[in-house]
Amino acid sequence: xxxxxxxxxxxxxxxxxxxxxxxxxxxxxxxxxxxxxxxxxxxxxxxxxxxxxxxxxxxxxxxxxxxxxxxxxxxxxxxxxxxxxxxxxxxxxxxxxxxxxxxxxxxxxxxxxxxxxxxxxxxxxxxxxxxxxxxxxxxxxxxxxxxxxxxxxxxxxxxxxxxxxxxxxxxxxxxxxxxxxxxxxxxxxxxxxxxxxxxxxxxxxxxxxxxxxxxxxxxxxxxxxxxxxxxxxxxxxxxxxxxxxxxxxxxxxxxxxxxxxxxxxxxxxxxxxxxxxxxxxxxxxxxxxxxxxxxxxxxxxxxxxxxxxxxxxxxxxxxxxxxxxxxxxxxxxxxxxxxxxxxxxxxxxxxxxxxxxxxxxxxxxxxxxxxxxxxxxxxxxxxxxxxxxxxxxxxxxxxxxxxxxxx
Amino acid sequence: xxxxxxxxxxxxxxxxxxxxxxxxxxxxxxxxxxxxxxxxxxxxxxxxxxxxxxxxxxxxxxxxxxxxxxxxxxxxxxxxxxxx
Numbered sequence: 001x002x003x004x005x006x007x008x009x010x011x012x013x014x015x016x017x018x019x020x021x022x023x024x025x026x027x028x029x030x031x032x033x034x035x036x037x038x039x040x041x042x043x044x045x046x047x048x049x050x051x052x053x054x055x056x057x058x059x060x061x062x063x064x065x066x067x068x069x070x071x072x073x074x075x076x077x078x079x080x081x082x083x084x085x086x087x088x089x090x091x092x093x094x095x096x097x098x099x100x101x102x103x104x105x106x107x108x109x110x111x112x113x114x115x116x117x118x119x120x121x122x123x124x125x126x127x128x129x130x131x132x133x134x135x136x137x138x139x140x141x142x143x144x145x146x147x148x149x150x151x152x153x154x155x156x157x158x159x160x161x162x163x164x165x166x167x168x169x170x171x172x173x174x175x176x177x178x179x180x181x182x183x184x185x186x187x188x189x190x191x192x193x194x195x196x197x198x199x200x201x202x203x204x205x206x207x208x209x210x211x212x213x214x215x216x217x218x219x220x221x222x223x224x225x226x227x228x229x230x231x232x233x234x235x236x237x238x239x240x241x242x243x244x245x246x247x248x249x250x251x252x253x254x255x256x257x258x259x260x261x262x263x264x265x266x267x268x269x270x271x272x273x274x275x276x277x278x279x280x281x282x283x284x285x286x287x288x289x290x291x292x293x294x295x296x297x298x299x300x301x302x303x304x305x306x307x308x309x310x311x312x313x314x315x316x317x318x319x320x321x322x323x324x325x326x327x328x329x330x331x332x333x334x335x336x337x338x339x340x341x342x343x344x345x346x347x348x349x350x351x352x353x354x355x356x357x358x359x360x361x362x363x364x365x366x367x368x369x370x371x372x373x374x375x376x377x378x379x380x381x382x383x384x385x386x387x388x389x390x391x392x393x394x395x396x397x398x399x400x401x402x403x404x405x406x407x
Numbered sequence: 408x409x410x411x412x413x414x415x416x417x418x419x420x421x422x423x424x425x426x427x428x429x430x431x432x433x434x435x436x437x438x439x440x441x442x443x444x445x446x447x448x449x450x451x452x453x454x455x456x457x458x459x460x461x462x463x464x465x466x467x468x469x470x471x472x473x474x475x476x477x478x479x480x481x482x483x484x485x486x487x488x489x490x491x
Contacts, residue, residue: 013466017473024476027483034491042429042438328436331427395436397428 039316039400043375044307046327046394048300050278052293055081056266061286061294068280071300071388072271078297081288083267090260097253104246114240121233128225135219142212149208153201160194167191274300303382303390305337307398308375317342317378321402325382328395337380339400346376428490439490440482447481454481 063080066072167187173179280295288294305325309317323337352371354362380398382390429436454477458464467473 011466013463013468016463017467017469020473020480021476024480024483027480027487030487031483031491034487038491040428042436326427326429328429328431331429331431334427399428 037402039309039313040398041307041309041313042395042397044305044325044380044396044398046303046390046392046396047306048298048303048390048392050296050298050392051272052296053078053269054291054293055269055288056290057081057086057263058289059083059085059267059287061282061284061288064282064284066277066280068277068295070277072275072277072297074271074273076271078269078271078277079294080269081267083264086260086264086267090257090264093253093257093260097257100246100249100253104243104250107241107243107246111241111243114236118233118236118240121229121236125226125229125233128222128229132219132222132226135215135222138215139212139219142208142215145208146205146212149201149205153198153205156194156198156201160191160198163187163191163194271297273297276300298392300387303385304340305380305382305396305398306377307380307396309342309378310373310375312373313400314342314376314378316400316402318402321400323380324399324401325380326397326399327389328397330389331397335385336383337398338383340379340381342379343377346374349374440486443482443485443490444478446485447478450481450485451478 059081061079062082063077066076066078072078167184167190170179170184170187174181174184275297278296278298282294286294305323317339319339319341321339323339325335325337327333327335348356350356351364351366351368354364378398428439430439430442431437451474455464455474458467464470
């Protein structure tokens with residue numbers, strides 16, 4: 001221990017010491033660099049989507065072919081509810097639909113008959129119009145007959161005047177012996193006959209006038225008939241029924257059938273995807289209500305690891321970054337994953353910002369000198385997960401491999 | 408022998424093999440760096456025996472920093488070799 005310090009600097013021991021310190025610094029730097037380049041966390045758990053299976057219809061379970069922890073393929077029957085009430089409801093709805101179709105048929109026939117009665121009323125109107133025309137013709141005929149009768153009367157009166165005049169001329173000549181008794185008698189008879197002819201012509205004229213009155217009355221009657229039959233046409237046209245109310249019910253009945261069919265089909269519940277049955281603790285006979293969860297299905301198609309990374313590491317967890325995943329249950333095996341997304345929110349630390357409450361903010365009075373980084377869940381999707389390995393909640397370790405995109 | 412050991416360590420580091428970063432001991436998961444630290448303590452002890460045998464112990468200085476650096480070097484190197 002008599003050696004001075006400058007001599008010790010030159011000795012072999014000093015060089016070895018310096019090498020050891022430098023090697024320690026270099027290795028520590030490399031480790032820090034590796035941790036920064038390839039962020040890792042053991043604060044990770046396996047997860048998958050899961051759904052609660054609840055029935056859409058209610059009733060007792062009659063078939064339950066699955067067991068707890070079974071693997072079910074998409075479309076496999078999970079359980080069946082007693083479907084008889086729903087079958088009967090479907091039959092009821094179908095019968096109601098058929099009944100409506102029958103009513104529509106009946107109503108169509110009734111409407112056809114009403115349309116026919118409108119046609120009949122139209123024919124009545126046509127007939128009334130013809131009657132009016134005929135009455136008008138008869139009026140003209142009657143007027144012509146009156147004219148003819150008047151002419152005949154005038155002629156008969158002229159003949160009568162001549163015959164009476166002749167008789168008055170002949171009668172004085174009988175005393176003087178210029179004419180015979182027979183001539184006078186003939187003249188008187190002729191005069192009487194002509195008077196009777198005048199009476200006959202007068203009565204003919206009366207008759208013709210009466211037929212004119214009758215024809216006029218007939219025409220008025222025909223006009224009244226036209227009005228009546230037109231009113232009848234309108235009335236019958238308005239009283240024709242329409243099918244619209246029944247046709248509108250068609251969709252209603254069809255919808256009732258579809259609903260009944262849907263309810264009937266929902267009695268058999270099938271797996272919506274490849275899944276694992278979980279938390280099944282019931283058997284056949286269980287009465288299930290609408291919306292009451294019976295068991296859980298874990299979606300077996302996609303598995304994730306939710307890894308909590310510090311906020312300072314989030315920038316390294318870009319979507320698409322390759323990831324090595326180790327499961328603690330079998331740490332010798334490495335799985336490949338890919339970053340899908342990083343969370344954008346966690347519950348704020350109540351020790352820092354206080355509790356989120358209504359009213360006034362609850363600000364803390366104590367402060368920490370050293371603040372801890374928040375951790376955000378990063379969702380890592382497992383590439384090609386082998387069947388039957390992954391379970392929700394398994395502990396995992398995740399290592400980011402940003403430079404190994406080709407692996 | 409000492410130099411060849413270091414060389415082989417660096418070679419394997421560069422080649423980069425990565426093991427599971429956690430050890431399972433009866434249901435408890437211990438971090439890998441803890442194991443590296445434990446082995447590094449043993450390696451440091453072996454190095455101390457070597458140094459003593461070569462009579463370098465009184466030439467190295469300051470001993471507290473040298474052995475701490477040796478422990479750090481072994482720990483980090485083991486971790487990089489087997490777990491990065």
